[in-house]
Amino acid sequence: MQPLRIVSYGLGPIGVRAASLVLERKGLTLVGAIDTAADKVGRDLAELLALAEPTGIRVEGDARAALERLRPDAVIHCTSSFLPAVKEQLLEAARLGIDVVSSTEEMLVPELQHPELARELDQAARAGGATLVGTGINPGFAMDFVAVVASAVCRRVERVRCVRVVDAGTRRLPLQRKVGASMSTAEFDERARSGGFGHIGMRESVALVARGLGLQIDAIEQSLAPVVSERAHTTPFLTVAPGQVAGIRNIGAGKRGGETVVELDLSMYVGAPDPCDEVFLEGEPRVHLRFEGGLPGDLATAAILVNTLPSVVEASPGLKTVLDLPPPRFRP
């Protein structure tokens, strides 16, 4: 079989990791790279990936021109968390019949927050003969997909609970900042009120689980609270003093008549002991699944994006979710 021809679209922290993985795989060939940042356009991808040898792939700033010229089998898309911000990017690929695996968190269940936009994307994808899907480790796997897959063994599922504990101290600085590490609680509260804070995609994870298992819900709620450190923790980037914020606890709840039927409990903070990912299904049988040590965020997201490429290329056209495709898996 010919290797699939892939373009990396968006060269932030996840995008460059995903591009590196594509370069490693026998079954994939990286044929292009797109990013609009002025400090990236024109450079050889090797510089962004910290490779010793040039790749011969120059970062292009004009996405449409690049996609029209290269006509790849699929794009790995890592530009923004929010669907309205990436709409035109996805429509361009869809019209050209180019399949897309996107890390855009809102793409996990696009119609949840953007039903009009989802319809438009689906129509464009069908018309152009492209498949579009959003995934990642969270949302996309640890707190949603895994729970749905575990339900395969169940006669009944009545309630789902997922717990994810991440030691933010082992992650990159932007993530430590994103969870508020080393802030005062007053600062944290102020930023939390302003909105653009905490984990993105929680609502989509709740929705994916509920829809996947046919659990009726009438509301999705979310809470965000600081985890305050009791003792000092020093990461490679910063120090959290006792009494300062170490990170977040973010709980998503899918409710039916006031009762929680889907609970996703995410803790990301510096110094979290015993990181893990767990799924609890209440039903028959009860299922308790645990990833010892937890799943590493950035590497795993890049890996899932790359591991989803063959499925998205084989799938029928349209806007899909991860539940519509054969499961992603490592392939050399």
Place this chain on the structure above:
Amino acid sequence: MQPLRIVSYGLGPIGVRAASLVLERKGLTLVGAIDTAADKVGRDLAELLALAEPTGIRVEGDARAALERLRPDAVIHCTSSFLPAVKEQLLEAARLGIDVVSSTEEMLVPELQHPELARELDQAARAGGATLVGTGINPGFAMDFVAVVASAVCRRVERVRCVRVVDAGTRRLPLQRKVGASMSTAEFDERARSGGFGHIGMRESVALVARGLGLQIDAIEQSLAPVVSERAHTTPFLTVAPGQVAGIRNIGAGKRGGETVVELDLSMYVGAPDPCDEVFLEGEPRVHLRFEGGLPGDLATAAILVNTLPSVVEASPGLKTVLDLPPPRFRP
């Protein structure tokens, strides 16, 4: 959406459980039942399922006539572990364009032991417009599918190990017999030499993992040893005395140049402490996944068969594996 019209084909222990689940589901309608056993033909299904009220579904002994008349969307097929024994049954369904989810262990990777037969089935399925797939808890999930799904988060996978520990004392009598519980070691050895003993589908699980992850192997080996009880264990059906066989340890190995790259380690014995299902992926990252308490065999197999029905109905025609379809999931 209209409920899918389902026929239960084969009404042994797994088949009747699967039929019961179909009756429970809003999204499925049981429209017929097939079994050739003289003591089942003609009876209302309710008698076999121990239901209080008749179902109105009478067990039919002529499979072809039943399938031609009923033309269901899909069949749940639970008649035998071995592909040659079910070949004609599957061909009949395939020619009529009826999709099949089968518990036949050799159907997990049909071409492994029966490449000619697999080709014939695939051609008939494509010609007739039917999809055929084999699944179950083991093979089909615990020691193969789960490992492949877990690899979604991996940059590299070099070696896979799955461990399944089942307390046979909590299972039905035929399973306790099948693992040799309460035999002497001499009896066990004799029956083990004769072949028809132990877990069926181990080779298929090894093959599914290796193919799924692109791990090259040149041989699949298997070992079977008795687990000898140190103390007495009494089940609802029998007593294992100290020194008698409590059950089996069955290890499947996928090898490359003498080195084991896939190891599936299955223990099924009366009195097994700490039943569990575990997956270990060596690679980047390392993954260790554990189902606490393990997955229950009979119920889970019936559930997976039923939970796979919607995917098999939606899939394109042909002979498929569980890796080709969207993952099975509970749906009401």
